[in-house]
Amino acid sequence: MRIPFEQLVAEFKRILLQLGFAEEKADLCALAFAENSRDGVYTHGLNRFPKFVKSIKAGEINRDAMPTLVNGLGALERWDGNWGPGVINARFCMDRAITLAQQNGIACVALKNTNHWMRGGSYGWQAAEAGLIGICITNATATTVPWGGTTSTLGNNPLVIAVPRQEGHVVLDMAVSQYSYGKVLQYKSYNQPLPFQGGYDSEGVLTTDSEAVAASMRLLPIGFWKGSGLSMMLDLLVAVLSEGRAVKDMTEEKTEAGVSQLFIAIKPGDNEQTESIVNQIIAFTKSSPSARANEPVLYPGENTLKTRAKSLDEGVLVDEKIWEEVRAL
Template identity: 45%
Template sequence: MRIPSGQMQEVLYQLFIKYQFSEEKALVLAKAHTDSTLSGVNSHGINRVPLFINYIEKGLIKVDAEAEKAETFGSIERWDGHFGSGVINATKCTNRAIELAKLHGMGLVALRNTNHWMRGGTYGWQAAEAGCISILFTNTQPNMPPWGGRDSRTGNNPFVVSIPRQQGHVVLDMALSQFAFGKINDYKLKGEKLPFPGGWDDNDDLSNDPEKILAKERGLPIGYWKGSAMSMILDMLATLLSAGDSTYRVSLREYEIGISQVFLCIYPEVFNDKSLQEKLLNEIIDYTHNVEPMQPGNSTFYPGERALQTRASNLKDGIPVSDEVWQTVLELLG
């Protein structure tokens, strides 16, 4: 089915109000989940809502809590999320990193004791809309084996980079697993196989079967050993900068809560060469756009380009949503 974005946002707003969020927070949450779905990332938008509500009902996500500044070191700050909503906390910390960047040229906020931020790209777009370059990342529960290992010990640790651009912002949003686990679940819901291997099955063989991969959550790191190493580095940075919990410590809990995140923003206006920046960006994009495709009719894209196209299409035609997921959301609303 297809749902108009306005209808989705209103339904989600009312749902979050029902679960005791303030009107302001309910609107932030509803907009974040709707925008992610509008951009084609159902796995971290509408599909994630039932699990989010489940965590609230279990008391794992504290509705009244939000991030607060704990320590200041000039243009660097440490914040504590107090186990509040990951979306609310990440939105607040991105805004603070933007403020610091506009004050100092660069600002970094490291956040501990927070929860899943849903689509990491949300905060890349947020920074770009405010005119800032951003580098953002988070650790997660263990869901990838370190290269050569059998059991999961590293996280898929989403990594986001955004660059503001007049003709359309550049936004890289990727997990360090070949497929984010929400995306693997998307394929499961549709009864489809992954287009490429995405993890290991019970026989320690690489598989493109989402059910077999999800059974033990042993994802395949991007670039094999390189992705494994990058996952460890991002976990180390998020843990050290925030003085928060590592993937190891998160693994000691029954549920994925209390993770650590980093929000780094740079304000490019300090260089006073905006026209040159636009020219250089467009040269890179044009150079990659103009390559001859391997398959006739194929195109190349810069990071974030397809999200903009998907968003425009879904605004016009409505957002494709799983019947099962939408019915579950409506039942939660009652």
């Protein structure tokens, strides 16, 4: 079923106000969750909202906290998220990176003791809307098996890279596993197999069985050994630069709270030249003949823009069961 975007925002805000959120924070969080579903990232929009509410009630998220500055080293700043709402902390830190980059050309804001930022791409879009290149990284609990290993000791650490463009920003938002755990759960809820092998079953065999992968929590890293190495390096970057917690710390506590994150903003050069370079690269990439009928080659973020337009025109696609669950909160 589909519902109007504004109704989705209003429903989220109603619940957040009941939980004691200040008006401004309720607006920011409600908009973030609604935008995720609007853009087709259902696993971190409506579908994730009940878990967010549960974390608030359990005291894992401090609804009243705001980031505080730890220290500043010119274009590099370290902030403490104080266990506040991840979406608010992340937006705040990307705003800070944007401000510093506009002054210095480049900026890096490292954040510790924060919570799940939901859709990492949101902060890439945020930078691109400001006319800047954005790079965002977070770590997470271990759900990914290192190449050559048998148990999950790597976080499915997302990487976001965004480049501004007048005709539609180019935004890569990817986990370092073939499928995020949320996507695996989505396939499982529909009783569907994964399109490609995405993880290991309890016997350590690669499989497309979404239920088996969800149960084992052993995700397959992208590019096998390459994704394995990338995941570890991303954890190193966010933990070292923020002086915060690493994947090991959160995994041992069995809760994805108090994560470490990184927000980088870069001011590109001449606007016209940047636009020309980006368009040239997109055009060349899309010149490859499509391997499947009616499925053209897409640049990162292109499908997001199409889904967003459809959602605003026809209503946001929601899981009716989860929608009713949220309305009952």
